[in-house]
Amino acid sequence: xxxxxxxxxxxxxxxxxxxxxxxxxxxxxxxxxxxxxxxxxxxxxxxxxxxxxxxxxxxxxxxxxxxxxxxxxxxxxxxxxxxxxxxxxxxxxxxxxxxxxxxxxxxxxxxxxxxxxxxxxxxxxxxxxxxxxxxxxxxxxxxxxxxxxxxxxxxxxxxxxxxxxxxxxxxxxxxxxxxxxxxxxxxxxxxxxxxxxxxxxxxxxxxxxxxxxxxxxxxxxxxxxxxxxxxxxxxxxxxxxxxxxxxxxxxxxxxxxxxxxxxxxxxxxxxxxxxxxxxxxxxxxxxxxxxxxxxxxxxxxxxxxxxxxxxxxxxxxxxxxxxxxxxxxxxxxxxxxxxxxxxxxxxxxxxxxxxxxxxxxxxxxxxxxxxxxxxxxxxxxxxxxxxxxxxxxxxxxxxxxxxxxxxxxxxxxxxxxxxxxxxxxxxxxxxxxxxxxxxxxxxxxxxxxxxxxxxxxx
Amino acid sequence: xxxxxxxxxxxxxxxxxxxxxxxxxxxxxxxxxxxxxxxxxxxxxxxxxxxxxxxxxxxxxxxxxxxxxxxxxxxxxxxxxxxxxxxxxxxxxxxxxxxxxxxxxxxxxxxxxxxxxxxxxxxxxxxxxxxxxxxxxxxxxxxxxxxxxxxxxxxxxxxxxxxxxxxxxxxxxxxxxxxxxxxxxxxxxxxxxxxxxxxxxxxxxxxxxxxxxxxxxxxxxxxxxxxxxxxxxxxxxxxxxxxxxxxxxxxxxxxxxxxxxxxxxxxxxxxxxxxxxxxxxxxxxxxxxxxxxxxxxxxxxxxxxxxxxxxxxxxxxxxxxxxxxxxxxxxxxxxxxxxxxxxxxxxxxxxxxxxxxxxxxxxxxxxxxxxxxxxxxxxxxxxxxxxxxxxxxxxxxxxxxxxxxxxxxxxxxxxxxxxxxxxxxxxxxxxxxxxxxxxxxxxxxxxxxxxxxxxxxx
Numbered sequence: 001x002x003x004x005x006x007x008x009x010x011x012x013x014x015x016x017x018x019x020x021x022x023x024x025x026x027x028x029x030x031x032x033x034x035x036x037x038x039x040x041x042x043x044x045x046x047x048x049x050x051x052x053x054x055x056x057x058x059x060x061x062x063x064x065x066x067x068x069x070x071x072x073x074x075x076x077x078x079x080x081x082x083x084x085x086x087x088x089x090x091x092x093x094x095x096x097x098x099x100x101x102x103x104x105x106x107x108x109x110x111x112x113x114x115x116x117x118x119x120x121x122x123x124x125x126x127x128x129x130x131x132x133x134x135x136x137x138x139x140x141x142x143x144x145x146x147x148x149x150x151x152x153x154x155x156x157x158x159x160x161x162x163x164x165x166x167x168x169x170x171x172x173x174x175x176x177x178x179x180x181x182x183x184x185x186x187x188x189x190x191x192x193x194x195x196x197x198x199x200x201x202x203x204x205x206x207x208x209x210x211x212x213x214x215x216x217x218x219x220x221x222x223x224x225x226x227x228x229x230x231x232x233x234x235x236x237x238x239x240x241x242x243x244x245x246x247x248x249x250x251x252x253x254x255x256x257x258x259x260x261x262x263x264x265x266x267x268x269x270x271x272x273x274x275x276x277x278x279x280x281x282x283x284x285x286x287x288x289x290x291x292x293x294x295x296x297x298x299x300x301x302x303x304x305x306x307x308x309x310x311x312x313x314x315x316x317x318x319x320x321x322x323x324x325x326x327x328x329x330x331x332x333x334x335x336x337x338x339x340x341x342x343x344x345x346x347x348x349x350x351x352x353x354x355x356x357x358x359x360x361x362x363x364x365x366x367x368x369x370x371x372x373x374x375x376x377x378x379x380x381x382x383x384x385x386x387x388x389x390x391x392x393x394x395x396x397x398x399x400x401x402x403x404x405x406x407x408x409x410x411x412x413x414x415x416x417x418x419x420x421x422x423x424x425x426x427x428x429x430x431x432x433x434x435x436x437x438x439x440x441x442x443x444x445x446x447x448x449x450x451x452x453x454x455x456x457x458x
Numbered sequence: 459x460x461x462x463x464x465x466x467x468x469x470x471x472x473x474x475x476x477x478x479x480x481x482x483x484x485x486x487x488x489x490x491x492x493x494x495x496x497x498x499x500x501x502x503x504x505x506x507x508x509x510x511x512x513x514x515x516x517x518x519x520x521x522x523x524x525x526x527x528x529x530x531x532x533x534x535x536x537x538x539x540x541x542x543x544x545x546x547x548x549x550x551x552x553x554x555x556x557x558x559x560x561x562x563x564x565x566x567x568x569x570x571x572x573x574x575x576x577x578x579x580x581x582x583x584x585x586x587x588x589x590x591x592x593x594x595x596x597x598x599x600x601x602x603x604x605x606x607x608x609x610x611x612x613x614x615x616x617x618x619x620x621x622x623x624x625x626x627x628x629x630x631x632x633x634x635x636x637x638x639x640x641x642x643x644x645x646x647x648x649x650x651x652x653x654x655x656x657x658x659x660x661x662x663x664x665x666x667x668x669x670x671x672x673x674x675x676x677x678x679x680x681x682x683x684x685x686x687x688x689x690x691x692x693x694x695x696x697x698x699x700x701x702x703x704x705x706x707x708x709x710x711x712x713x714x715x716x717x718x719x720x721x722x723x724x725x726x727x728x729x730x731x732x733x734x735x736x737x738x739x740x741x742x743x744x745x746x747x748x749x750x751x752x753x754x755x756x757x758x759x760x761x762x763x764x765x766x767x768x769x770x771x772x773x774x775x776x777x778x779x780x781x782x783x784x785x786x787x788x789x790x791x792x793x794x795x796x797x798x799x800x801x802x803x804x805x806x807x808x809x810x811x812x813x814x815x816x817x818x819x820x821x822x823x824x825x826x827x828x829x830x831x832x833x834x835x836x837x838x839x840x841x842x843x844x845x846x847x848x849x850x851x852x853x854x855x856x857x858x859x860x861x862x863x864x865x866x867x868x869x870x871x872x873x874x875x876x877x878x879x880x881x882x883x884x885x886x887x888x889x890x891x892x893x894x895x896x897x898x899x900x901x902x903x904x905x906x907x908x909x910x911x912x913x914x915x916x
Binding site for chain 1: 656725746758762899
């Protein structure tokens, strides 16, 4: 995805500089006025660039309702700095205004002494809610949900519902989808504000609610939650416990974050790294190395096996050293063909275009694509090689035939490996390019030197 | 992202089988009843599996309001089949009920004779709107927006606004964010239904609307639109023309689709393919080959250059064939190191974690990560090689030192190449793994044989 355009970045910088000047000249009234009209994301971006003292000065200047929104957008180290610099009363205000999911994220990441202070200053109700939410397993629907939703009763009229929303809606993440529950909190239906607006005041909620509710369980994997959002174009999803009682909702903005994180993880796995959760610039050198070395090591060792295989043919390239010069081309082309296929398959399975039951269709398609690519590349190669290596037609033929089979087999491996992984419950992205490259290397070298033995008698 | 769990797939299959039985037994009343309670996405999935005759029978059975929603969810070939099998009157009903963006998508993809029939049966108003939308360039904000939004005047009261929404809201994509315009359609502010609900009936819209509207222009790149959705956690975004007049809105579900498509494109580019727009199973063999061959060709030719480089050292491995057996390990490890770095950088730039101005920070970080990886891998290699190749310490040392430098240089290339691409306006994903592999191959082989010349005198 693209960055903001240079123009927009310049505008943002100009505005932040103007604001900084107001801070330095201590024109606090104007500053307060300016800040209170800005979007919380932009205020947070401005505060991120301030030095520690000024951070707290500016943060305290924000109108109360804006302060907690801005706080939720700040990076962890700024949050920590602010928490340790403000009074207990200010802290209580912020915590009570935060959505539970934002508060839980903060509590999970901050150091223990700060967390203690946060929890001490929360009301008992908020504290027990935070503790409840902390229990949900990582990557579960429970871990990404929030508790700020509107709950209605089916015996209410549309007018009752509006009165309830007017009274309780201010702090909710969304008011547009309301959840209908009985007195045990069992989810009975959903009704949207649009439904409410389109029906007369005296209508009973019972008569207009939709009882076919698409929902998730707290223990469901968050990837399945995202899948539901995509499939049904949802903007919110209710989350229930094992007894079908409503415990929270997931909103689309959190689902989008999960979507991005999962895609990033797939990118990392396919480039042979264990996925990391922090953004690049916030990750330490050693942590980064730790994510990269295990796979590099594994792949280095498998490449050694390829080397050992090559050693078996030492006699061949002792007699005909020119054979060696075609190794990079064969290995790289095979690797590229394999990772083209595997990327298509892995991504296709990730977005739901390809199911495991399609395995024969996929194999047949890759086989035909493989033959097409092989014919074209081999033909071009044959022409080029015979021109540049006159008098060595048999060597050229050996290279070209090896390339032909390598391409087809690489395509087959590239689709079979990730689908097999998925079948036996391993993440297909882990099976991607690098592992396939190693396998394809071994295959292509074996074909090549067996061909050489056959055609050239080496 | 994950697939639906096996349980969910089974449930879906069981339900679809039960429905199919109803079709076969011609129990149309029960079928109609069942279908009208289902979600449009599920009905569409059921219809996708029917044979052509039954498709139209079942589609005609749907309640009018459901029919157009289901139609929008169907694949192109089913849409085409239905359009050519229903009466003009039925067709008019569907087209008028579709959102403009869905109608435009359909018109862009269907064959000309079908399009003609569609446009003939649209009302003049819809037809001119579709034609207007068709003019926006591909991948622009205009191409993903829709026209079904609520437009208010600032002189309206909250009560007027509710009356207006009740009257005109039924067919709008979203009613929850309303746009305030003057009589030239210039965008003056936004007001949410939440704002309306939280304020007394007599309040003027002017007094509660937010005048700092985050918006896009019709010609903006759709990636920038997605960026705005992500940055500000939006659910809708207004789109204006050059004169700041409101022409449409983009809703979050369309933004999410763009997000997924862009990520898929990046996956494809990084695996050396030109991106395709159709899902895997719907793409023909030759089209697929056409997306893959150009890059394979380009990379094959660059690998030939590596081969030519290798030919310069023919004398070396004629004397010492064992040197050849370490080539795969060196090349693969270098390639993997390079693509680890490039993937991190490309993805980081795509999601906005890394800016171009961070280039020195990134270089310095990759340099240190490179040294860490290099030390660990070289040490392990040295131990392994000296054990398995007794009496050839100088060969082992050559391999290990070459590996050390290859890793560091590969990391540098892996971060510099995509950032340079971004700087000069080329898509960084195109510069990814395969191109880096080729470059790293050349570097690693040169280092290796120069080391061999130096240490082993070959």
